[in-house]
Amino acid sequence: MSDIETRLRLVEDRLEILNLEGLYAETWDFGDADGWAALFTDDGVFEMLSPTGEVTRTVAGTADLTAFCEDLNRTFQGLHLIHAPRVTLDGDIASAHIQFTFEAHRAHDLGFDQTSVTDAYSVLYVRTTAGWRMKRRVERAMNRNSRTAHPGSFALRPV
Numbered sequence: 001m002s003d004i005e006t007r008l009r010l011v012e013d014r015l016e017i018l019n020l021e022g023l024y025a026e027t028w029d030f031g032d033a034d035g036w037a038a039l040f041t042d043d044g045v046f047e048m049l050s051p052t053g054e055v056t057r058t059v060a061g062t063a064d065l066t067a068f069c070e071d072l073n074r075t076f077q078g079l080h081l082i083h084a085p086r087v088t089l090d091g092d093i094a095s096a097h098i099q100f101t102f103e104a105h106r107a108h109d110l111g112f113d114q115t116s117v118t119d120a121y122s123v124l125y126v127r128t129t130a131g132w133r134m135k136r137r138v139e140r141a142m143n144r145n146s147r148t149a150h151p152g153s154f155a156l157r158p159v
Contacts, residue, residue, distance in 0.1 A: 013089050016132050017125060021098065024134075025080035033069035037062050040134045041126060049140045056141075076115070078104030085123075092127040118143040 020039060027036035048057040059068045085098040102117040124136040
């Protein structure tokens with residue numbers, strides 16, 4: 001492969017990974033559990049860590065990833081605000097560090113809870129016949145802010 005072809009391949013790979021990250025947020029945020037799980041390899045792993053680095057949850061394989069997304073989207077709806085990833089490419093393997101904020105809400109009888117999560121992802125990607133897929137995605141908790149809003153708490157009242 002010529003130098004130009006190599007450089008073009010690196011640009012194409014980086015753009016495909018950036019698109020994969022956009023699809024990650026979109027499929028999760030809109031509750032497309034099958035689409036979200038399809039962004040991982042068949043044996044892909046999603047892992048959650050506490051702020052101190054302890055594993056709090058591990059989900060592996062397409063069926064469990066789908067169920068995980070479905071389950072959490074029943075409880076919390078929200079929007080990922082993903083920062084630009086730092087992507088490192090090495091042939092058919094790539095990695096990224098991604099900081100993000102997830103703004104979520106959960107309705108209940110007393111009103112709703114609002115949660116703002118600021119975390120970081122470490123991601124290992126592999127090139128497959130279907131394109132780049134996530135082999136392992138680790139979410140490290142950094143900051144959580146929650147509050148409960150009660151019905152009428154924002155209503156205008158006469159003075």
